[in-house]
Amino acid sequence: MSDEFYLSLAIDKAWNYQLLTYPNPAVGAVILDENGKILSICAHQKAGEAHAELNATKEALVAKDYRLKSLFDNAKDPNELYSLIIQNHQNLLKNSTYYVTLEPCAHQGKTPACANLLLAVGAKRVVIGSRDFGEHAKGGAKLLSDNGLEVVYGVCAKECDELLEPFLRWQSGNFTFFKIALTQNAVATGGVISNLASRTHTHQIRSLVDLMVVGGNTVRTDRPILDARLASDKSPNILIYSSKDKFDSQIPLFNVPNREVYISNSLEFAFKQRFVMVEGGENFLKNLDFRIDWILIYRSNEFKIGSSLSLNLKLKIIHRTTLDDGELLWCKRVN
Amino acid sequence: MSDEFYLSLAIDKAWNYQLLTYPNPAVGAVILDENGKILSICAHQKAGEAHAELNATKEALVAKDYRLKSLFDNAKDPNELYSLIIQNHQNLLKNSTYYVTLEPCAHQGKTPACANLLLAVGAKRVVIGSRDFGEHAKGGAKLLSDNGLEVVYGVCAKECDELLEPFLRWQSGNFTFFKIALTQNAVATGGVISNLASRTHTHQIRSLVDLMVVGGNTVRTDRPILDARLASDKSPNILIYSSKDKFDSQIPLFNVPNREVYISNSLEFAFKQRFVMVEGGENFLKNLDFRIDWILIYRSNEFKIGSSLSLNLKLKIIHRTTLDDGELLWCKRVN
Numbered sequence: 201m202s203d204e205f206y207l208s209l210a211i212d213k214a215w216n217y218q219l220l221t222y223p224n225p226a227v228g229a230v231i232l233d234e235n236g237k238i239l240s241i242c243a244h245q246k247a248g249e250a251h252a253e254l255n256a257t258k259e260a261l262v263a264k265d266y267r268l269k270s271l272f273d274n275a276k277d278p279n280e281l282y283s284l285i286i287q288n289h290q291n292l293l294k295n296s297t298y299y300v301t302l303e304p305c306a307h308q309g310k311t312p313a314c315a316n317l318l319l320a321v322g323a324k325r326v327v328i329g330s331r332d333f334g335e336h337a338k339g340g341a342k343l344l345s346d347n348g349l350e351v352v353y354g355v356c357a358k359e360c361d362e363l364l365e366p367f368l369r370w371q372s373g374n375f376t377f378f379k380i381a382l383t384q385n386a387v388a389t390g391g392v393i394s395n396l397a398s399r400t401h402t403h404q405i406r407s408l409v410d411l412m413v414v415g416g417n418t419v420r421t422d423r424p425i426l427d428a429r430l431a432s433d434k435s436p437n438i439l440i441y442s443s444k445d446k447f448d449s450q451i452p453l454f455n456v457p458n459r460e461v462y463i464s465n466s467l468e469f470a471f472k473q474r475f476v477m478v479e480g481g482e483n484f485l486k487n488l489d490f491r492i493d494w495i496l497i498y499r500s501n502e503f504k505i506g507s508s509l510s511l512n513l514k515l516k517i518i519h520r521t522t523l524d525d526g527e528l529l530w531c532k533r534v535n
Numbered sequence: 536m537s538d539e540f541y542l543s544l545a546i547d548k549a550w551n552y553q554l555l556t557y558p559n560p561a562v563g564a565v566i567l568d569e570n571g572k573i574l575s576i577c578a579h580q581k582a583g584e585a586h587a588e589l590n591a592t593k594e595a596l597v598a599k600d601y602r603l604k605s606l607f608d609n610a611k612d613p614n615e616l617y618s619l620i621i622q623n624h625q626n627l628l629k630n631s632t633y634y635v636t637l638e639p640c641a642h643q644g645k646t647p648a649c650a651n652l653l654l655a656v657g658a659k660r661v662v663i664g665s666r667d668f669g670e671h672a673k674g675g676a677k678l679l680s681d682n683g684l685e686v687v688y689g690v691c692a693k694e695c696d697e698l699l700e701p702f703l704r705w706q707s708g709n710f711t712f713f714k715i716a717l718t719q720n721a722v723a724t725g726g727v728i729s730n731l732a733s734r735t736h737t738h739q740i741r742s743l744v745d746l747m748v749v750g751g752n753t754v755r756t757d758r759p760i761l762d763a764r765l766a767s768d769k770s771p772n773i774l775i776y777s778s779k780d781k782f783d784s785q786i787p788l789f790n791v792p793n794r795e796v797y798i799s800n801s802l803e804f805a806f807k808q809r810f811v812m813v814e815g816g817e818n819f820l821k822n823l824d825f826r827i828d829w830i831l832i833y834r835s836n837e838f839k840i841g842s843s844l845s846l847n848l849k850l851k852i853i854h855r856t857t858l859d860d861g862e863l864l865w866c867k868r869v870n
Contacts, residue, residue, distance in 0.1 A: 201573050236572030238536050384832075385721035385844045497719075501850045501869075508843030509720045515836045517862075520855065527852075534836075 203327045206230050206238070206299045207356045211329070213243045214252065214301050214363055215519050218530065219377075221247055222408045222475050225367035227302045229256035234295035234324070238263040239263040250278040253304055253314040257285055257293065257321060264292040286320050294320040301360045303332035304341035315340035318349065325350040329360025334371065362518050366475075369493055376476040377494040379405075380485060384499065387506035388481050394498040397524035400430040402498065407432035410473040415480050416442025416463075425452035426479070435459045436477070439470050486511045494518075497529040538662045541565050541573070541634045542691045546664070548578045549587065549636050549698055550854050553865065554712075556582055557743045557810050560702035562637045564591035569630035569659070574598040585613040588639055588649035592620055592628065592656060599627040613646040621655050628656040636695045638667040641674035649676035653684065660685040669706065697853050704828055711811040712829040714740075715820060719834065729833040732859035735765040737833065742767035745808035750815050751777025751798075756760025760787035761814070770794045771812070774805050791801035794829050821846045829853075831861075832864040 207230070215227030221227075228242045229252035240259030244252040258281060262269045268288060275281035285419040298304075304314035304326070318326060326349055332338050345351040369375035379402065381393040392399075406412060407428035414426065419440050427435040432458050438453055445463045447454070454461055462469065467490055478484065478492065485495075495515065514534040521528040541566070549563030556562075562579045564587035568598035575594030579587040593616060597604045603623060633639075639649035639661065653661060661684055667673050673720070680686040704710035714737065716728040727734075741747060742763035749761065754775050762770040772795040773788055780798045789796055797804065802825055805811050813819065813827065820830075830850065849869040856863040 201576070233574075235568075235570035237567075238573070241536070290677075384848075384850065385846070386838070387718060387815055396708055463812060503721070503846050503848040503850075505845050505847055508845070509838060510840050510843070511720070511838050512840055513719075513838040515719065515838075516860070517836055520862075525851070529853075 203299070203352065203355045206232065206297075207301065207327060207329055208359070209238075210243075210252075210301050211356060211359050211363055213241050215530075216519060217243050217245045218363070218519070218521075219366060219405050219475075221245065221407065222366075223247060223370055225302055225364050227252040227300065228302045228363075229253050229257050229301070230299040231293065232294070232297040232299075233260070235262070235296075239293075239296070242317065248310055251282060251305065251311055251314050252302075253298065253300060253317055254278055254282060254285070254311065256298070257289075257317060260296070261285065261289055261292055264518070265290065267407050268275050282312045282317065285317070289321045291322055293323060295322065295324040297325040297327065297328045300321050301329040301356075301357075301363055303328050303330065303338070304340040304344070304525045305332065306343050313340070315343045315435075318344060319347050320331045323349060325352070327352045328454045329354075329356050330364050332494040365493070370474050374471050374474055374476065375493050376471065376478060376491065378478045378480065378485065378492045378497055379498070380480065381498040381500070382509065383502055383504045386509040387504045388509060390504070390506045393500050395500065395524050395526045396430075397463050397502075398498040398526050398528065401523055401528065403428040403431035405477060406436045407434045408475065409436050409477045410475045411470055411477075412437055413434040413441055413470050413476060413478040413480075415484055416440055416444060416447075417483070418480060419447060419451060419453065424446075425456065427453075427456050438462070439464060439467075441465070441467060482507075482509050482511070485509065485513070492533070495531040495533065497531060498523070499527050499529060501525045538634070538687060538690045541567065541632075542662060542664055543694070545574050545578075545587075545636050546691060546694050546698055548576050550856060550865075552578050552580045553698070553702060553854070553856075554740050555743065556580065557701075557847055558582060559706050560637055560699050562587040562635065563632040563698075563806065564636070566591050566595040566628065567632040567634075568599070568628070570596070571632075574628075574631070576627050577649065578816075583613075584644055585616060586640065586646055586649050587637075587792050588619065588633065588635060588652055589613055589620070589646065589698050592624075592652060593599055595631070596620065596624055596627055600625065616646045617652065620652070624656045626657055628658060630657065631661040632660040632662065633658050634662045634690075636664040636691075636698055636839075638663050638665065639675040639679070640667065641678050648675070650678045653679060654682050658684060660687070662687045662690050662794070664689075664691050665699050686863060700828070701851070707805050709809055710828055711806065711813060711826065712831055713813045713820065713827045714831045714833070715815070716793065716833040716835070717844065718839045718841070720838045721844040722839045723844060725841045728835050730835065730859050730861045733833040733835075733861050733863065736858055738763040738766035740812060741771045742769045743810065744812045745810045746769050746805055746812075747771040747777055748774045748802065748805050748811060748813040750819055751775050751779060751782075752818070753815060754782060754786060754788065758783075758786045760791065762788075762791050773797065774799055774802075776800070776802065795864070817842075817844045817846070820844065820848070827868070830866040830868065832866060833858070834862050834864060836860045
């Protein structure tokens with residue numbers, strides 16, 4: 201099978217944690233042993249937790265020697281896991297190949313440098329999707345090739361760059377996405393649209409964003425709470441985008457602990473935040489007169505009688521994630 | 536990686552040829568060498584051509600020894616390919632593992648028995664999704680286990696059975712599906728909806744069905760040709776489902792060579808055909824008062840101002856196929 205095939209497995213895995221790794225990038229990794237057998241397909245799942253390469257190395261070693269599982273599972277943090285791997289890899293990954301959607305990092309941050317991990321276990325070859333040009337993390341590929349590994353660049357580069365886009369925008373100051381839940385016939389209203397898996401995914405993201413933007417009419421009409429209860433106690437701060445600043449203080453979103461609520465007819469403040477989620481309905485989507493990087497459409501599996509979205513909008517669908525019997529379309533505007 | 540992982544690769548591959556193998560089943564196969572490296576992921580593509588196991592065996596041998604490619608590529612039919620493989624496999628697939636979505640056939644039909652092929656190349660293990668209970672082809676797994684192979688049943692059985700459903704229905708007498716093309720907001724009218732890849736896929740299917748059913752109103756309003764020009768010279772026979780039997784004979788569909796056109800207010804004749812495609816719009820889908828096994832929704836990547844489908848219908852989405860910038864949803868009705 202081609203390098204593209206294996207890197208695609210890493211890309212698909214990484215998408216399962218897209219946005220959930222904030223402020224880190226979504227990264228996937230696949231390891232083949234010296235005979236070309238797949239040992240692991242893993243991703244970075246959450247900031248502060250193990251990088252994709254570390255997760256994949258752990259899984260690969262366990263695939264080779266199951267007795268390592270309990271040892272590694274007891275690691276209290278990524279640093280300890282890293283140390284345990286360095287001490288216990290038994291050369292089981294000698295001459296292995298790593299497929300990584302992003303160049304392995306070369307610096308000790310909250311977690312140790314991944315490039316050194318590849319060197320330590322004796323990997324022979326590394327296939328890299330996107331290069332890392334960040335000031336701190338860059339240099340991993342050079343370190344690896346200087347130490348004799350075969351380094352291949354640019355496989356599935358477009359797909360890996362798309363995967364990385366939110367991270368690059370966070371680094372540049374702001375990534376903003378619009379979220380909407382639709383039936384098969386694009387009805388967005390009239391009760392709960394998306395399934396529990398989709399709503400939980402939304403709440404996971406809500407618990408991570410720096411700010412959530414919602415329209416004034418939505419607040420008045422739906423009287424929402426907009427918390428993250430299905431995933432976390434941490435509710436997002438809210439900016440109500442409205443020209444009027446009077447709202448019924450009994451609307452649940454105003455009564456969530458540890459939350460700031462701003463009311464503004466400007467999005468200037470929003471675009472100064474790094475990670476912003478916009479929730480809205482048809483009018484919001486129709487009148488997107490400000491920059492939206494991505495559109496996330498949670499699509500249910502039913503047609504429902506109601507008012508379908510009526511607008512002209514061409515999308516590029518970057519990725520699809522299955523969420524139980526529904527799906528999430530990760531999109532960009534084309535026109 | 537698990538057996539489920541590898542069999543899923545075979546399933547996904549087989550779906551690329553779903554319905555296109557009529558009257559044969561869609562089948563996928565994956566081969567791992569004795570070290571667990573993936574050598575090939577292949578499918579049965581068309582009746583009369585090589586079965587999935589034969590295609591996968593060819594690709595696996597080529598992956599092991601590229602010099603075999605030109606030899607195998609010159610085979611004039613599956614029988615010759617089979618013979619060439621038997622003579623030239625050099626034990627390169629000794630102790631290999633086969634993953635097959637359907638039990639390998641045990642009979643010589645238009646092509647030789649796949650079970651014998653697995654024996655000949657020295658496979659060690661075979662993982663099977665669906666059992667084959669057909670009178671002619673059954674017995675492959677028993678032949679293999681009687682000859683010392685490890686045979687594993689029932690992995691991804693539900694997914695493999697779903698993949699096999701059209702074939703089982705063809706064998707029982709009839710498989711009928713409804714096809715519609717929709718925008719992201721479920722607009723079905725007002726010009727071409729789906730992209731060239733989707734239309735070509737539809738035409739491939741049209742060239743294979745025994746009968747195509749279309750509503751009388753659609754014929755009068757759209758004046759369609761309903762041929763298969765993007766894929767084949769063979770246009771489907773048509774049944775116009777209508778209570779009135781007067782139609783303008785200048786409507787293009789009446790003037791396609793080598794086609795029968797029936798006009799009837801009954802679908803009795805249709806359900807006596809083995810493979811039937813129903814094309815229609817909102818009214819057809821809303822008033823499905825007859826048995827439709829599957830619904831195929833070709834979904835474009837744009838929202839378009841127009842009349843969105845308005846109905847209540849819950850779907851189970853069995854599979855999704857990407858077709859360029861659009862996709863095909865393979866669905867069943869749930870309610």
